[in-house]
Amino acid sequence: MSSAPVVRHLPPVVPPTGTAPDDIGTGHPMREITELLAADPGAWTPSLAVHVAGFFDELAPGWGQDRSARSEVLVDALDRGLPAEVREPVLELGAGTGAGTRALVDRFDRVVAADLSTEMLVRLEAPDASRVLADARRLPVPDAAVGLLVAVNMFLFADEVRRVLSADGAFVWVNSIGERTPIHLPADRVVEALGDGFSGVASSSGWGTWCVARRVSGDD
């Protein structure tokens, strides 16, 4: 029998300011895909992968002008959500042009940025990160090889997260404008999708939301 996911919600340290961002998430075609994959990662077919890669290839030239909000939410998640000891390497899924990657290389030595879109990856602005063209549904990574897995506004492939994450590893999920983000899932859905044995800590920063999920250990 599966038990309910355990997510501890922390009060925000950085409150939202200014006008709320437009809700560009509700009804967005990428939201539909996000929901589909959260329920069943097997719904990711080769033709869907080609469609999504093409979609982001087209957006890539205009991507990444003002993406500071993304890294601010990620930094809050890293500051408040991570265990004291984090093992490397760090793998970022759907890194895009590197808005989150830069925050990762600022604090970790071995960071790999993965993306499905060639046009995003060639524009990745994080010289200290290795980059790999890869599909997060089938990562070219051995089992339990990753200490920290990061997804900023990226689809959830829960079975692959479980496979590559080390026993004491952490998975960071960020939605830069919270539920208004096209690729959004609430923290409870993320932890629920990861399945039995995972728990999470979640909060918000500005208009963004984050969750850090880990396997429950005997110390918890």
Ligand SMILES: C[S@@+](CC[C@H](N)C(=O)[O-])C[C@H]1O[C@@H](n2cnc3c(N)ncnc32)[C@H](O)[C@@H]1O
């Ligand atoms: C909404 S963008 C976010 C990019 C970046 N994380 C940011 O916040 O600026 C989603 C990114 O995920 C990538 N992506 C989508 N599906 C993917 C998959 N199956 N494997 C790897 N990357 C994928 C897209 O190419 C795109 O770069």
